[in-house]
Amino acid sequence: MQAPSLSFGQITKFWMPLAGTWLMMALEGPYLAAIIARLDRPTENLAAFGIAFAFAIIIEAPVIMLLAASTTLVKDFTSYLALRRFTYKLGATLTLVQLVAVIPPIFQWIASDLMGLPSEVSRLAHHGLTIMLPWPIAIGYRRFRQGLLIRHGMTRRVVYGTALRLATMTATAAALAQVPNISGIYVGATALAIGVIVEAASSRIMTKQLVAQLNGEGSLTTDPLLVTQPAIRRFYFPLALTSVLAMAIQPTVTFFMAQSRDPLQSLAVLPVIHGLTFIFRAAGLSYQEVAIALVGNNWEHYRQLRNFGYALATGTAGGLGLIVCTPLATFWFQDISGLPPHLAKFAVLPAQILVLFPAWSVWMSFQRAILVHARLTTPVTWASSLEIGTVAVLLMVTIKTFSWSGAVAASTAVLLGRLIANLYLTAPVTRARQQPVKHQIVRN
Structure with missing residues (x-):
């Protein structure tokens, strides 16, 4: 039987929203850094933001491929439940790792003894990483849900979620920047944390109908x-x-x-x-x-x-x-x-x-x-x-x-x-x- 056609135009239409999502994600770090640079003590706060952001990225790295895993594995409600359970476990484990990392003596040992950071930068980075504790589980859950959207051809909804995250970050950062004498690290870290939480919540709303559809279709998984x-x-x-x-x-x-x-x-x-x-x-x-x-x-x-x-x-x-x-x-x-x-x-x-x-x-x-x-x-x-x-x-x-x-x-x-x-x-x-x-x- 001849395979159904797939044109360049169809592939482009499917791909472009995802490319836009990556481009928007590339903007969030420089954007927040530009805001921090305009607040008090920009040098220390920019350095602390860079350190906290790097720590958070490394800790949440294992959840990045949940997008590919969800796109590949979730074929029915049974596989959806299985991967969701795995996502929760992975997110909770990485959150625990980050929680251990922000225990003051442990973070002090990493930041000061191993990395040789100045005490003020170390202190600010510690606060920033603590604020970003929701990152691993929120990002993991969001990528799991977005995989469902991609599998069902709803790539525009993925870019809507990313746009919502950037809008939330912008509003949060703009509001916090008005607080007198606030440190830039608090502005940047809080904006990032709230942004990913909002995007995770939006991804749940966007996939609610899909999950109900999977539940109604029964099991398609032939191999347990x-x-x-x-x-x-x-x-x-x-x-x-x-x-x-x-x-x-x-x-x-x-x-x-x-x-x-x-x-x-x-x-x-x-x-x-x-x-x-x-x-x-x-x-x-x-x-x-x-x-x-x-x-x-x-x-x-x-x-x-x-x-x-x-x-x-x-x-x-x-x-x-x-x-x-x-x-x-x-x-x-x-x-x-x-x-x-x-x-x-x-x-x-x-x-x-x-x-x-x-x-x-x-x-x-x-x-x-x-x-x-x-x-x-x-x-x-x-x-x-x-x-x-x-x-x-x-x-x-x-x-x-x-x-x-x-x-x-x-x-x-x-x-x-x-x-x-x-x-x-x-x-x-x-x-x-x-x-x-x-x-x-x-x-x-």
């Missing part, structure tokens, strides 16, 4: 192994570990750059380069759930999604190249990003090295989507381990042996690390496509 907690753990643990490993790349890069040639310049331009590349990488990051939802149990739409991925990879890499490989680079880094002329010039070469990074991010998202859809998640973790290992080795060699500039070494290492991970996943993806998904179970 799909919905047991041990099976879900076997499926999800590699994905959670992948998120944690991905979070480890940035600290690794920062550590080596601090010991490189031109360390201050490299550390100064890295966030600006990262921000620029993320704009184009967001398109690829959002493509993972698109491919999971649309590829079909028997890979009916693999070819169409692959071809769309080719176009997306070409467009994102071309868009980045149009900026960093032309006179627009000076305009972006100097006029838009506000770098001094010498730093704007310094940022160009590292940014040019990363021109292909958005394309390889699309490739990675598509590969992960195929493996997650096939319930073969262990290779995803091995690829991430190989990626961070490659980054660390290349940084060590280029900085310690060849004395490269830190920014150039970092860009080269990150680009080649991603390529190695892409190449590693080629064989598992080929194997995954050799049998229909509907006959596979949650095993690795």
Whole structure:
């Protein structure tokens, strides 16, 4: 029987709201930082906000892949209940981890003894991380619910939730900023916490009808192994570990750059380069759930999604190249990003090295989507381990042996690390496509 058609237009319509969601998420950190910078003692509060935000991101990293898990696994009410139970357990566990981390003696040991933070920055960061305690369970629950929306083609509702979160953050930050002598960390952390809670609540409202529909349809799960907690753990643990490993790349890069040639310049331009590349990488990051939802149990739409991925990879890499490989680079880094002329010039070469990074991010998202859809998640973790290992080795060699500039070494290492991970996943993806998904179970 001929597979139903899936046009570029249909894929684009499904993908664009998710891409918009990623772009909006990329704006929230810089937006809140801009507000904090205009309040009292901006230096200490910006530093504390950065530390608290980084801690919170690392702690909640294991819930990030719940979006992909929900899109993949929730086929009926039975599987919905099973993954919801797993989501609650994971969220509660990570909340407990964060609760332990904010115990004053423990946080003091981490922030002051291990990281060497100034006492005032440590104190403010501790308060910020405490305010953000709702993050793990709220974000996990929200991503679980949003996976239901994606699976049922309701991607616009996902972007509505993100827009609501940003609006809530804006209103909260604007209101708190009027409080006399308030520290910026309280403004930023409270806005983030309330924003994710509101988005989680909105995701429940948006999926209420879907859940009722699943409940009325009865069980479609043919294999009971799909919905047991041990099976879900076997499926999800590699994905959670992948998120944690991905979070480890940035600290690794920062550590080596601090010991490189031109360390201050490299550390100064890295966030600006990262921000620029993320704009184009967001398109690829959002493509993972698109491919999971649309590829079909028997890979009916693999070819169409692959071809769309080719176009997306070409467009994102071309868009980045149009900026960093032309006179627009000076305009972006100097006029838009506000770098001094010498730093704007310094940022160009590292940014040019990363021109292909958005394309390889699309490739990675598509590969992960195929493996997650096939319930073969262990290779995803091995690829991430190989990626961070490659980054660390290349940084060590280029900085310690060849004395490269830190920014150039970092860009080269990150680009080649991603390529190695892409190449590693080629064989598992080929194997995954050799049998229909509907006959596979949650095993690795």
